[in-house]
Amino acid sequence: MKIGVVGAAGRMGRMNIAAVLATECVELAGAVARSGSDAVGTDAGLLAGTSACGVPVTDDAVALFAEADVVIDFTVPEATRAFAELAAQGKTAHVIGTTGLSAEDHAALDMAARHTPLMIGANMSMGVNLLAALSQRVAAILDEDFDIEIVEMHHRHKIDAPSGTALLLGQSAADGRGVNLDDRADRGRDGHTGERRPGNIGFASLRGGDVVGDHTVIFAGPGERVELGHKSSDRRIFARGAIKAARWLVGRKPGIYGMADVLGLRDL
Ligand code: NAD
Numbered sequence: 001m002k003i004g005v006v007g008a009a010g011r012m013g014r015m016n017i018a019a020v021l022a023t024e025c026v027e028l029a030g031a032v033a034r035s036g037s038d039a040v041g042t043d044a045g046l047l048a049g050t051s052a053c054g055v056p057v058t059d060d061a062v063a064l065f066a067e068a069d070v071v072i073d074f075t076v077p078e079a080t081r082a083f084a085e086l087a088a089q090g091k092t093a094h095v096i097g098t099t100g101l102s103a104e105d106h107a108a109l110d111m112a113a114r115h116t117p118l119m120i121g122a123n124m125s126m127g128v129n130l131l132a133a134l135s136q137r138v139a140a141i142l143d144e145d146f147d148i149e150i151v152e153m154h155h156r157h158k159i160d161a162p163s164g165t166a167l168l169l170g171q172s173a174a175d176g177r178g179v180n181l182d183d184r185a186d187r188g189r190d191g192h193t194g195e196r197r198p199g200n201i202g203f204a205s206l207r208g209g210d211v212v213g214d215h216t217v218i219f220a221g222p223g224e225r226v227e228l229g230h231k232s233s234d235r236r237i238f239a240r241g242a243i244k245a246a247r248w249l250v251g252r253k254p255g256i257y258g259m260a261d262v263l264g265l266r267d268l
Pocket residue numbers: 006007008009010011012013032033034035037074075076079096097098099100121122123124125164238
């Protein structure tokens with residue numbers, strides 16, 4: 001199986017290259033960085049902090065999507081939309097870890113998914129996806145007397161809030177309650193907010209240091225509180241999940257898939 005990596009120079013891009021090179025029975029089809037990046041022309045293995053692998057980093061995404069069976073993409077929403085179009089043209093499977101995707105971005109990905117399989121995962125770790133499945137179950141069991149609040153903390157370089165994972169957890173809780181997250185989300189409280197609206201799902205974001213990703217889903221009821229949490233300490237969990245998703249996705253029917261499909265968590 002030939003796996004390509006876009007966003008090669010990024011924090012996750014480098015992890016993804018290293019993970020492909022460390023995985024048996026898969027081959028690095030190529031690595032693409034943004035045009036003008038210093039990484040273009042360097043050896044992908046060296047860029048990823050491992051040994052030279054003989055695959056140079058290029059800025060030719062068209063060639064990569066034509067060559068690879070599947071491409072792993074942790075970049076920015078604008079780039080991900082363009083890559084999904086290339087995936088549709090080449091009928092290449094596309095694993096998307098990019099967060100901060102808007103409704104318009106999702107609509108563009110839906111179009112691409114008519115032609116090729118796409119896996120969209122705001123968090124590729126086993127633990128977080130298990131947390132999402134558990135949050136859905138708990139939200140279904142506890143009624144609206146239990147207020148749901150989602151707290152996340154990430155490193156100081158993160159550019160979007162709440163984190164894609166926090167939104168994924170919010171979606172799971174909303175699914176458990178049978179409500180629409182867009183109608184219930186309370187994001188960024190400040191000033192005189194008034195009392196909490198029953199049934200809303202609150203989000204709070206902390207930023208600082210080099211925190212890889214902490215998430216807590218709180219169910220706060222009268223006289224008691226249930227808290228489900230997850231802490232990531234190593235980004236390699238996301239890269240390992242992305243490789244697992246890539247291997248699972250190749251050969252699937254066109255459509256949108258999630259990590260719950262890859263990990264078999266739909267029936268939890
Ligand atoms: P980063 O800024 O280090 O890397 C992003 C890279 O994408 C940069 O190198 C940038 O040059 C590159 N890029 C942008 N446009 C490009 C283009 N057109 N062609 C090629 N490369 C392009 O960020 P990061 O920490 O690696 O995170 C990237 C994304 O992945 C973010 O959205 C982040 O939230 C998300 N993320 C997801 C998971 C997950 O499990 N799904 C885990 C960690 C991070």
